Amino acid sequence: MRVCYLPLSWTDYHDNALQLADCILSAKKPLDKIIAISRGGLTLGHLLTDFLKIPIATFTIQSYTDIQSHGESVITEPLKTNIRGKHVLLVDDVADSGKTLQRAIKYLARFHPASVFVSTMFFKPRSVFKPDYYVATTTNWILFPYEPTEMILLITKNMREQEKSEKEIHDFLKTLGYTEKQISFVRKYYPIIKSASSRSRHA
Numbered sequence: 001m002r003v004c005y006l007p008l009s010w011t012d013y014h015d016n017a018l019q020l021a022d023c024i025l026s027a028k029k030p031l032d033k034i035i036a037i038s039r040g041g042l043t044l045g046h047l048l049t050d051f052l053k054i055p056i057a058t059f060t061i062q063s064y065t066d067i068q069s070h071g072e073s074v075i076t077e078p079l080k081t082n083i084r085g086k087h088v089l090l091v092d093d094v095a096d097s098g099k100t101l102q103r104a105i106k107y108l109a110r111f112h113p114a115s116v117f118v119s120t121m122f123f124k125p126r127s128v129f130k131p132d133y134y135v136a137t138t139t140n141w142i143l144f145p146y147e148p149t150e151m152i153l154l155i156t157k158n159m160r161e162q163e164k165s166e167k168e169i170h171d172f173l174k175t176l177g178y179t180e181k182q183i184s185f186v187r188k189y190y191p192i193i194k195s196a197s198s199r200s201r202h203a
Contacts, residue, residue, distance in 0.1 A: 003158070006140035007177045013145050016121050016135045017044055021051035023133050024089070029117060032086040037061055037104055038077065040093035043146050044121055048091060057081040059107070061100050073103040079111065088113045094122040094142060098129030143176060152178060152186045 008016075024031075031054055036045025038060040049056040060077035088108065095101055101118055108116055119133040122142055143151055152173060159169045173183055 004140045005143050005155075005176055006138055007143040008145055009177065010145045013043070013121075014047070017047040018051065020044075020119060020121060020133060020135050021048055023135075024048075024052060024117075024119060027133070030087045030115075031089050031117070033057060033081070033083055034089045034091055035059065035079065035083070035108065037090070037092040037100065040144075041091040043144075044093055044119075045091045048089070048119070052089075054089070057083075059104075061104060073100045075103075075107055079108070083108070083111045083113045086113050088116045090116055090118045092118075092120050093144060094124065095120045095127040095129055095131050095134065096124050098127035101127075101129045101131070148178060148182045149186050149190065152183060153190055156186075 031052065034045050034049050034052070034054050034056040036042055036056055036058045038058045042058065045056050045058070048054070057079060058077075059075065059079040061073050062076050090101070090104055090108065092101060092104070095118075101120075105116055105118070117133070118129075118131040120131045121135050123131060123134040123137050124139060125137060126139075155173065155176075156169050159172065164172075170183065174180075
């Protein structure tokens with residue numbers, strides 16, 4: 001199946017995060033703590049803790065295993081902060097299948113927060129869970145600016161399996177906004193493409 005990509009620049013990402021913060025603040029809901037899901041929610045959570053002036057904590061869920069397949073959502077690093085009686089904003093990058101967010105909410109319930117609101121930058125219509133706050137809806141595979149190495153490896157692996165030439169792969173990566181320096185870095189230090197088959201992303 002052909003994969004459609006949505007490249008995001010750092011400027012795009014920052015603007016989206018600012019728009020998301022505006023939506024959250026406009027809702028005027030009580031919020032005491034941001035809980036960011038690692039890894040996808042880390043960068044967004046970092047920006048939101050500045051925009052919203054709310055402290056942040058994290059825990060880790062590993063989910064995706066490849067571009068086209070989804071793995072089981074597993075808690076690999078626990079939450080290490082007290083949120084009992086707190087109003088929590090759960091943050092991740094995208095609501096894709098929605099299963100990771102469902103798993104995260106169920107996990108946070110163990111800590112007895114007063115409430116949990118969910119915020120993502122993107123929402124995909126197929127998701128079984130809809131966040132309280134999000135910026136945009138898309139069906140594309142989002143290329144976040146903070147993971148160029150990971151995505152160059154995955155896209156290269158995928159295109160090699162389709163028997164694309166190295167030039168075709170290189171030219172396609174350039175159309176997605178990856179620079180010569182980024183591509184050269186990945187080719188220099190991570191030449192074994194099959195090593196990219198294992199990843200941690202969030203659904």
